Amino acid sequence: MPIVAQSTETTDWVSRFADEVIEESERRAPGKPVVVASGLSPSGPIHLGNLREVMTPHLVADEIRRRGHQVRHLISWDDYDRYRKVPAGIAGVDDSWAEHIGKPLTSVPAPAGSAYPNWAEHFKAAMIESLAELGVEFDGISQTAQYTSGVYRDQVLHAVAHRADIDAILDQYRTKKAPPKQQSQKPVDEAELEAAEGSGAAGEDDGSSSGSVGYFPYKPYCGNCEKDLTTVTAYADDTTELTYACTACGFSETVRLEEFNRGKLVWKVDWPMRWAYEGVVFEPSGVDHSSPGSSFQVGGQIVGIFGGKQPIGPMYAFVGISGMAKMSSSRGGVPTPADALKIMEPQILRWLYARRRPNQSFKIAFDQEIQRLYDEWDKLDGKVADGSALPADVAAHSRAVRTAAGELPRTARTLPYRTLASVADITAGHEDQALRILSELDPSDPLGTLDEARPRYDKAEAWINTHVPADQRTIVREQPDAELLKSLDEASQQSLRLLLDGLAEHWSLDGLTHLVYGVPKVQAGFSADATPKELPAEIKTAQRTFFALLYHLLVGRDTGPRLPTLLLAVGQERVRGLLGE
Numbered sequence: 001m002p003i004v005a006q007s008t009e010t011t012d013w014v015s016r017f018a019d020e021v022i023e024e025s026e027r028r029a030p031g032k033p034v035v036v037a038s039g040l041s042p043s044g045p046i047h048l049g050n051l052r053e054v055m056t057p058h059l060v061a062d063e064i065r066r067r068g069h070q071v072r073h074l075i076s077w078d079d080y081d082r083y084r085k086v087p088a089g090i091a092g093v094d095d096s097w098a099e100h101i102g103k104p105l106t107s108v109p110a111p112a113g114s115a116y117p118n119w120a121e122h123f124k125a126a127m128i129e130s131l132a133e134l135g136v137e138f139d140g141i142s143q144t145a146q147y148t149s150g151v152y153r154d155q156v157l158h159a160v161a162h163r164a165d166i167d168a169i170l171d172q173y174r175t176k177k178a179p180p181k182q183q184s185q186k187p188v189d190e191a192e193l194e195a196a197e198g199s200g201a202a203g204e205d206d207g208s209s210s211g212s213v214g215y216f217p218y219k220p221y222c223g224n225c226e227k228d229l230t231t232v233t234a235y236a237d238d239t240t241e242l243t244y245a246c247t248a249c250g251f252s253e254t255v256r257l258e259e260f261n262r263g264k265l266v267w268k269v270d271w272p273m274r275w276a277y278e279g280v281v282f283e284p285s286g287v288d289h290s291s292p293g294s295s296f297q298v299g300g301q302i303v304g305i306f307g308g309k310q311p312i313g314p315m316y317a318f319v320g321i322s323g324m325a326k327m328s329s330s331r332g333g334v335p336t337p338a339d340a341l342k343i344m345e346p347q348i349l350r351w352l353y354a355r356r357r358p359n360q361s362f363k364i365a366f367d368q369e370i371q372r373l374y375d376e377w378d379k380l381d382g383k384v385a386d387g388s389a390l391p392a393d394v395a396a397h398s399r400a401v402r403t404a405a406g407e408l409p410r411t412a413r414t415l416p417y418r419t420l421a422s423v424a425d426i427t428a429g430h431e432d433q434a435l436r437i438l439s440e441l442d443p444s445d446p447l448g449t450l451d452e453a454r455p456r457y458d459k460a461e462a463w464i465n466t467h468v469p470a471d472q473r474t475i476v477r478e479q480p481d482a483e484l485l486k487s488l489d490e491a492s493q494q495s496l497r498l499l500l501d502g503l504a505e506h507w508s509l510d511g512l513t514h515l516v517y518g519v520p521k522v523q524a525g526f527s528a529d530a531t532p533k534e535l536p537a538e539i540k541t542a543q544r545t546f547f548a549l550l551y552h553l554l555v556g557r558d559t560g561p562r563l564p565t566l567l568l569a570v571g572q573e574r575v576r577g578l579l580g581e
Contacts, residue, residue, distance in 0.1 A: 058087030065404035079120035173293035275307025374417030422561030
């Protein structure tokens with residue numbers, strides 16, 4: 001297929017990578033679909049850091065599709081990896097899970113109450129659902145299915161036959177100083193790590209040193225206990241007879257490797273084998289795989305043994321959460337894509353990954369910052385609509401709201417997220433009250449049903465209910481604060497009177513915003529329409545004092561939701577009562 005002209009959105013990182021990938025694919029496999037890849041290990045909740053492993057090639061693949069090319073985005077589910085350790089959320093609660101350490105993830109029972117047949121399928125399912133919501137099109141490959149069905153048999157035999165060549169490549173790195181330990185976003189095989197340490201290797205795990213056979217790049221799972229705590233004690237190249245012994249249960253057996261499907265290549269051999277087998281042209285790697293001796297670097301040499309080439313692709317940086325350190329799926333409570341999609345629309349989450357180059361780290365907000373993030377998004381949305389956005393911002397926006405397959409579903413009426421959150425907070429699940437308030441935001445174009453504000457309203461409500469501490473929730477007073485009202489000086493009483501006198505005329509979001517900011521201006525002898533440049537600095541202090549008074553009288557605190565939204569939520573009659581009219 002000839003290279004189609006670039007899209008008009010060529011100023012962002014996605015387009016630049018798409019150019020390179022198309023050119024490289026034509027060079028390697030002319031006329032064939034472009035192959036990009038991701039790898040995910042369902043050893044526990046697949047978190048938002050892992051999502052970058054998927055979103056980076058997805059965005060590039062989608063741009064290539066937009067240009068008319070065929071693309072395969074492979075996601076290799078590393079479900080044949082060993083169960084390494086009991087996750088933090090289960091450790092100390094149920095010690096029985098430790099008995100499964102060393103087994104393939106697909107041989108470990110699913111967590112209690114799961115509808116899925118095993119551990120791996122349980123955690124894959126949540127990610128698959130999130131990817132569907134995000135509009136990510138992919139071909140999933142189960143490594144359990146690949147290995148146990150014999151799909152990789154020729155590759156396994158080839159690796160074993162060339163184990164001396166693989167060992168020679170790995171040996172180049174074994175005397176080098178180990179790189180600093182970093183969090184891994186690709187699978188780590190402790191069996192490989194132990195072997196590397198035993199042979200003096202530095203850095204990441206590289207292979208298995210097994211008894212008298214020396215270096216051996218294949219690890220059997222025990223035929224008795226299913227664990228990979230095995231040692232290859234003998235191997236005959238001419239017959240492929242392999243003998244192993246299990247250090248966990250003492251079981252031993254001799255098998256013919258050309259007929260044996262219960263084991264896998266060690267990670268530093270497995271990954272480049274897949275590159276060659278699938279013809280992968282583009283695959284990103286985390287910072288933990290880009291140091292000397294790491295699996296991506298070493299894989300670039302080992303892939304030649306399988307007749308393939310190393311994919312091109314960037315190193316990607318870590319993704320964090322507001323108020324949290326780097327994410328690791330071995331720790332409990334790490335947010336997943338599903339967690340993010342409960343509080344933000346898919347477009348917003350896509351935008352976060354699209355607008356930053358892969359080597360730029362960024363944070364995803366689960367705290368108050370999510371309101372600022374939505375304000376930024378709505379501002380961009382408006383600029384794109386009126387044609388004033390910069391080209392790179394237009395490109396990132398386009399990648400957020402649509403894929404090559406079409407537009408993602410979106411909220412019909414995009415009311416401000418912070419307003420929706422405030423309404424959800426104040427109404428505490430009463431949808432009729434929420435609709436009343438939201439319909440009064442703009443009397444000239446009232447909201448007809450709450451569905452017009454969905455799913456954004458539901459996301460904001462979920463954020464309020466799950467991420468705002470109870471002591472920060474808004475509870476409107478049942479009765480006026482008579483003591484505070486009696487203690488007010490003349491100036492404070494006058495400010496309340498000015499507000500109350502203007503309520504009926506200004507009863508809309510914009511109107512009340514103008515009113516509450518205007519009262520201190522009018523009291524100081526200025527017009528309510530006066531701009532900050534026309535006002536002395538003391539006006540800001542007066543406004544803060546006035547706002548604090550209103551919050552105390554309405555909700556008994558110094559702060560709360562934006563006052564115009566709060567006033568609408570409380571309702572005009574109740575506001576008058578609480579302010580002493």
